[in-house]
Amino acid sequence: MSVDKAFREMISAEVQQQLKSFQTTLVRDLSALRALVEGLGPIASLLGVSSPSGRRRGPGRPPGAGRKAGGRRGRRTRLPAGGACAIIGCKRASRTKGYCSAHYQKLRMLSRSDRRPADWKDYAAPQSVTDLVLPRGRAAHKKKDSSGS
Ligand SMILES: [Zn+2]
Known part of the structure; x- marks a missing residue:
C-alpha cells in the first residue's frame, strides 16, 4: 500500500514537472510564433495575403453588396x-x-x-x-x- 502510494506520488511529481517544462516550452514557442507572425504581417499585406490582424473574408458576397434589408425586387418597391x-x-x-x-x-x-x-x-x-x-x-x-x- 505505502509502496504503491509512494510510487504514485513519484509519478505524479514526474508528470507535473514534465508538464511544467512542456508548458514553458509551449509558451515560449507560442510567443516566438506570434513574434514571427507579427514580423511577417507587413510582408503578408504587401503580398496581398490577408494578415492575421485583418478581417478575413469568407466565400460569398462582400458585405453591403447584397440586397438591402428593407428593399424588395420588382414592382412592389414602387408602391406607397x-x-x-x-x-x-x-x-x-x-x-x-x-x-x-x-x-x-x-x-x-x-x-x-x-x-x-x-x-x-x-x-x-x-x-x-x-x-x-x-x-x-x-x-x-x-x-x-x-x-x-
Ligand atoms: Zn381589393
Whole structure:
C-alpha cells in the first residue's frame, strides 16, 4: 500500500514537472510564433495575403453588396408603403394601380368586356371605389341574353 502510494506520488511529481517544462516550452514557442507572425504581417499585406490582424473574408458576397434589408425586387418597391386596395371594404394591400391582385384582375376583366365603371380609375385612392357586384349564375346568363338581343 505505502509502496504503491509512494510510487504514485513519484509519478505524479514526474508528470507535473514534465508538464511544467512542456508548458514553458509551449509558451515560449507560442510567443516566438506570434513574434514571427507579427514580423511577417507587413510582408503578408504587401503580398496581398490577408494578415492575421485583418478581417478575413469568407466565400460569398462582400458585405453591403447584397440586397438591402428593407428593399424588395420588382414592382412592389414602387408602391406607397401600407397602401390599401382602392375597393371599399377590401382588406388586401394594393398591388397594381391602387388595386389588390384580385380587384385588379376584376378591373381588367371589366375593361376588357366594356363594363368598367367610371369610378374604377387607375391609381384610385385607397378605399374610395365601390365594389361592383356582378350577377352570377342564371342572372348573368339572363343579362347576357338581354344585352345580346
Ligand atoms: Zn381589393
